[in-house]
Amino acid sequence: MLATQNGLVGDLNYYTDTQIKMRREKVKAAVNAVHSVVDPILKYVHDKDPRFSHQTWNSGSYASGLKVTEPNEFDFNVPMEGLPNLIWKTADKPAYYTIDVDGQLVETKVPLPNPPNGYHNVTIDTVSDIWKPENNMKMGDYVVPFKVKTIFKVLVKNAVRECKLRESVRVLKKTHGPAITLMVSSGEERISVDLVPLVPANGRGLPPNVLNSWPRSPVWPPKHKVEEVRKIGTDSVAKDNLYWLTSFSRCEIALLDGIDSDEGCRKQCLRLLKKIREDHWQSPALSSYHLKNLLLWECEKYPNSHDWSRDMLGQRFVGLVGSLLKCLRGQNCPHYFIPSINLFRNKENSKLKEPENLLLIADKVQEFYENPCGFIGEWKDGN
Incomplete structure (x- = not known):
C-alpha cells in the first residue's frame, strides 16, 4: 500500500508539472x-x-x-x-412585480413569493x-x-x-x-x-x-x-x-x-481534480464550483497541517475523489456555507439538473477511484 501511495504521489506531481501549470x-x-x-x-x-x-x-x-x-x-x-x-x-x-410572457417587468396584484433558499431581496x-x-x-x-x-x-x-x-x-x-x-x-x-x-x-x-x-x-x-x-x-x-x-x-x-502556507497540497489536489474533470469527466452536470465547494468540506474534515503534507498527496487526493463519488451517487452536493442547499438542484423547482449525467459521471469516477495509479499512469504515458 505504501509503495502504491508513493507511486501515486510521483505520478500526481508529474501530472501537475506537465498538464496543469500555465x-x-x-x-x-x-x-x-x-x-x-x-x-x-x-x-x-x-x-x-x-x-x-x-x-x-x-x-x-x-x-x-x-x-x-x-x-x-x-x-x-x-x-x-x-x-x-x-x-x-x-x-x-411585500414585492408586487414579476416578469411577464413578453420578458418585461410588470407590477402585479399578487405578491412575489419568498425568495428560494440561498437567494434574497x-x-x-x-x-x-x-x-x-x-x-x-x-x-x-x-x-x-x-x-x-x-x-x-x-x-x-x-x-x-x-x-x-x-x-x-x-x-x-x-x-x-x-x-x-x-x-x-x-x-x-x-x-x-x-x-x-x-x-x-x-x-x-x-x-x-x-x-x-x-x-x-x-x-x-x-x-x-x-x-x-x-x-x-x-x-x-x-x-x-x-x-x-x-x-x-x-x-x-x-x-x-494562503490555505497552503503550511506547505500543504490542498490547492494541488483541487487543481488535479479540476484538470481530470475537464479532460475526462466533462459534463455541465459537474462544474468546477462543485469541486471547489467539495475541497472546503475536505479541509473541515481534515483540519490539521499533517493531513495535507506533501507526502500525503496521494491519500488526500484519493479521499477527495471518494467524497466526489459519494456526492454523485447520492446526487447531493451540499453548499459549504448553507448545507441545506444541494448544488446539484435547480433553484426554480428543486429538481436535479441532470440526474442521468450525474450517474454517468459517477460511473467514470468509480472506475478511477478503484485504480487511480493505473489511470494517472496511462494518461502520463500518453502525453
Missing part, C-alpha cells in the same frame, strides 16, 4: 489583452451611469489561483456604488445623490436584478461601439445567468470574460442562518480566517431576474488565500 508569459499576455478592453468599457459605463463602478473585483478560478487550463476565461464582479450600508432584515413590504429606502436622478433600477423599495442586468448590458454594448472595440471584442447573446459575457480576441486567442453586476455587502456581514451555524468546526477554518470571512460578508449577485443570489465568492477567495 506559462507565465501566456497568462500575462491574456491579462493585458483583457484589461485593454474591460478598462475602457467600464470607464464608459461608469461615466454614463456612476452607479456602476469602473473598478472590478476578480472572482472565479483565476482569482483563487486555481485555473488549470489555458488563460482563456476571466470573471469580474462590477460592484454597485452609492448604496447605503445594508442589513439583513425581512422586507417591511435587496431593499433600500435611502440612496446617495447618484441614484436620485433616476429610479430605473427599482420597483418600490426593491432593487430588481432584471433591471440592473438590462441597463448594464445596454451600456456595455454601447461602450463596445463608442470605444471602437468591435474588432477586438463582442458581446455574446445570453438570456440567462448573471453575467454579461465578452469574447475578447488577442491574436489567434479567444478569451471569454464575464462581467457580473453585484450589490456589495457594505458591512452587513453574513446572513443570520450562516452566522448562527458557521463555523461548524472549532479547528477549521483558523480563527483569523473566520473573522476575515465574517467581516467580508456576502454580496448580492444578479443571477436571477427577480431575486438576488447570496454570493460567497469573496468569502471563498479569502478561505483559499
Whole structure:
C-alpha cells in the first residue's frame, strides 16, 4: 500500500508539472489583452451611469489561483456604488412585480413569493445623490436584478461601439445567468470574460442562518480566517431576474488565500481534480464550483497541517475523489456555507439538473477511484 501511495504521489506531481501549470508569459499576455478592453468599457459605463463602478473585483478560478487550463476565461464582479450600508432584515413590504410572457417587468396584484433558499431581496429606502436622478433600477423599495442586468448590458454594448472595440471584442447573446459575457480576441486567442453586476455587502456581514451555524468546526477554518470571512460578508449577485443570489465568492477567495502556507497540497489536489474533470469527466452536470465547494468540506474534515503534507498527496487526493463519488451517487452536493442547499438542484423547482449525467459521471469516477495509479499512469504515458 505504501509503495502504491508513493507511486501515486510521483505520478500526481508529474501530472501537475506537465498538464496543469500555465506559462507565465501566456497568462500575462491574456491579462493585458483583457484589461485593454474591460478598462475602457467600464470607464464608459461608469461615466454614463456612476452607479456602476469602473473598478472590478476578480472572482472565479483565476482569482483563487486555481485555473488549470489555458488563460482563456476571466470573471469580474462590477460592484454597485452609492448604496447605503445594508442589513439583513425581512422586507417591511411585500414585492408586487414579476416578469411577464413578453420578458418585461410588470407590477402585479399578487405578491412575489419568498425568495428560494440561498437567494434574497435587496431593499433600500435611502440612496446617495447618484441614484436620485433616476429610479430605473427599482420597483418600490426593491432593487430588481432584471433591471440592473438590462441597463448594464445596454451600456456595455454601447461602450463596445463608442470605444471602437468591435474588432477586438463582442458581446455574446445570453438570456440567462448573471453575467454579461465578452469574447475578447488577442491574436489567434479567444478569451471569454464575464462581467457580473453585484450589490456589495457594505458591512452587513453574513446572513443570520450562516452566522448562527458557521463555523461548524472549532479547528477549521483558523480563527483569523473566520473573522476575515465574517467581516467580508456576502454580496448580492444578479443571477436571477427577480431575486438576488447570496454570493460567497469573496468569502471563498479569502478561505483559499494562503490555505497552503503550511506547505500543504490542498490547492494541488483541487487543481488535479479540476484538470481530470475537464479532460475526462466533462459534463455541465459537474462544474468546477462543485469541486471547489467539495475541497472546503475536505479541509473541515481534515483540519490539521499533517493531513495535507506533501507526502500525503496521494491519500488526500484519493479521499477527495471518494467524497466526489459519494456526492454523485447520492446526487447531493451540499453548499459549504448553507448545507441545506444541494448544488446539484435547480433553484426554480428543486429538481436535479441532470440526474442521468450525474450517474454517468459517477460511473467514470468509480472506475478511477478503484485504480487511480493505473489511470494517472496511462494518461502520463500518453502525453
